[in-house]
Amino acid sequence: MIKEIINLISLWALPSVILIILTIAIFRKVPIYEAFIEGAKDGIKVCFNIIPYLVAIIVAVSMLRASGFIENISAALSGILIKIRLPADVLPLTIVRSLSGSAALGVFSDIISNNDINSYTSKLAAIMMGSSETTFYVLTVYFGAVGIKKYRYALLTGVCADFIGIIAAVAVARLFFS
């Protein structure tokens, strides 16, 4: 029952947003086609502005992943982590999820194929996956689009919030699934 409602919401979220906007606009006699073209032109400009920022950050993150650094860190910290019931398998996900969305998806798939899908480890990984956003990517794209080079405290805020998210995920997963 819950599953069907979720599927229905997922299915209708996007079409209904578009339908509502277009319908209100038509009733208010907005020339929707011209307005669309006018707005869409900005999209091209914004995208080209982002390229240098994206290349800089995605290359650096790709290099970091290729270097094996994340595996080193996971191995070094695994002793402490078992004590707070953060399985060693999940640790790479806590680091990767802030850096790269596609990599996080890969790590998540690894975790659920190496562990029982109904286990605490898989559920914890799923909660982390569902509650995370790729902090580095978001900062790069948003600031890159408008040409901001000094992020001030934005990265610190994102990283701290990610860390709080990890702790909260472990706490909540222990409450619900262990």
Next chain:
Amino acid sequence: MNYIWYFLIVISIVFGAINGKLLDVAGAIFSGTELAVKVVLTLLGIMTFWLGIMKIAEKSAIVDFLSKLLKPLAKLIFPELPKDSPIIGDIAMNFSANALGLANAATPIGIKAMEEMQELNNDKESATNSMCTLLAMNTAGFQIIPATVIAILAANGCKNPTDIIVPTLMVTSIAFVCAIFLAKIFQKIFPPQKKNEVSSHD
């Protein structure tokens, strides 16, 4: 950002050497650039489409309506933005799109809000408090239903994939609220070098 970028690259090279993966690290430079272009190409279509839709929303006063609706809340979270600014409507739509799991729609709308904030910014290279707050909201990744994760769990034979909804919502809400509070605390600790935002009181 200069130091962070430097450290990402230095750590990669040093650990690549230690782990004997220097070849992979060098290869990652090229695969990274390729990936960046792929991301931009995907973004290009999405961005064009949603900024088009957003222009319609703006012209039909939907954005203004949302701005007025959320004025009291916005005054609290974004005190530096001018009263009745359409930026608040854009932020509201960015938040709603994120909450509904429509990341593709949320990004262009959020960038539109960033552009409007940049117009009010006197120091075009440095982020304003409002920008940092908006990004805190976005990096926290608030989402009502993690549809992608549920789909993956279901596809891999999970018996009750939907039982992660409530726990995930709890975690994401905690992170979201904390992110906003942290942004508010950090803005006092790291003030802008110049006074860089048009005040709402003049």
